[in-house]
Every structure is written in structure tokens, then in C-alpha cells.
Amino acid sequence: MINLLMLILVVTADGFAAAVAMGGSGVRIPWRSAVVIAFTGTLFLGVSAIFSETLAQFIPETICKITSALLLSMLGLYNIFKDFLRKKYEPDMKDEDPAIVFLDEIKADTDKNKIISIKESVLLSAALSADSLIVGALSSGIIGETPLWAVLLIIFAAGLILIKGGNRLGLKAAKIMNFDLTKLCGVILIIFGILNFF
Secondary structure, eight states, X not given: OHHHHHHHHHHHHHHHHHXXXXXXXXXXXXXXXXXXXXXXXXXXXXXXXXXXXXXXXXXXXXXXXXXXXXXXXXXXXXXXXXXXXXXXXXXXXXXXXXXXXXXXXXXXXXXXXXXXXXXXXHHHHHHHOHHHHHHHTTTHHHHTTSOHHHHHHHHHHXXXXXXXXXXXXXXXXXXXXXXXXXXXXXHHHHHXXXXXXX
């Protein structure tokens, strides 16, 4: 049960942090866009989990665990140093460059109307789904006897609630303080990777 809760936390943390950051900048995420973001992350996780089960028949479990742990740790380090990378590379990138969303999720608001449309949510969800792809490779050893469809349903619901809740929190708290949860997400990813390696 604890492992399952950790899985949900890791998969939804990035979306929550991005939603808070966007709210802090006055950018709203409507329900329909939140559904797209949550669904995409869940889809990536499901596809990765199914693919990893097939791959496990040919590759030793230890190698899969080591690879996933390393990738999660690298993604965690990327989140921790994202602010540094943003300051270093973002000035040389154009706002219409899709890659800029990986450095600054707020740039997903390409028309700058302070509302994330469905089209913009597709790009944003792709940028937020890297952890879902990696975590999916570890999921078979985490969810145990719980059916994959049930896990995906729970993660979708949790992701949707956290995205909307995080966005609302950011909008309300922007007047009081500036939230940046990216580094915390990075730490969570690294801890999750290490725990699942052992």
C-alpha cells in the first residue's frame, strides 16, 4: 500500500508543481485541459508498464531496476537544477520553440491569454510525462496484485484533482508568496529511484 502511494506521489508531483507555478503566474488550467494533462500522464504510465512487462521476459530484472533508478535520479537532478538550466538556456530560445516548455512550463501558454487551452495542454502534458514513462518500468514490482487498470484509474483521478487543486492554490497564494516545488519533486524522484533499486 505504501509503495502504491509512493507511485501515485511520484507520477502526480510534477503536474501539481507545474499547476502551482502556473497559478502563481496567473495562468489558469480549465477542467478540460486538466483532464488532458492527467490522461496523458496516465496513458504514458500504462504504455510503459505494459512495455516493461514484455521487456522483462528478455532482460534481467536487476538491469531494469538499475536503469530505471538511474533515469529517475537523472530526472530528479534535472528538476533540482532546472532553475539554473532555465536561466542558462532559456534566453537563447524562442517562445514558439516547443522545447522551451521542458524548461519553463508557463511557456505552454503560447498565446499568452493566461488560460491553458486543450492544444496547449497537449504540449504541457508531454513535458510533464517523462517521469510516468520511467516509473511505468518499475510499476509491475510496486503495484503487486492490484490490477493495472485500477492503478491507472486512481492515478488519473489523483492527477486531475492535484492539477486543479494546485492551480487554484497557486492563483490564491500568488498574492502572498511565490511557490516553487520543482526542487522538492526532484528530491522525491531520486528517493523513489533509490528505494526501488534496493
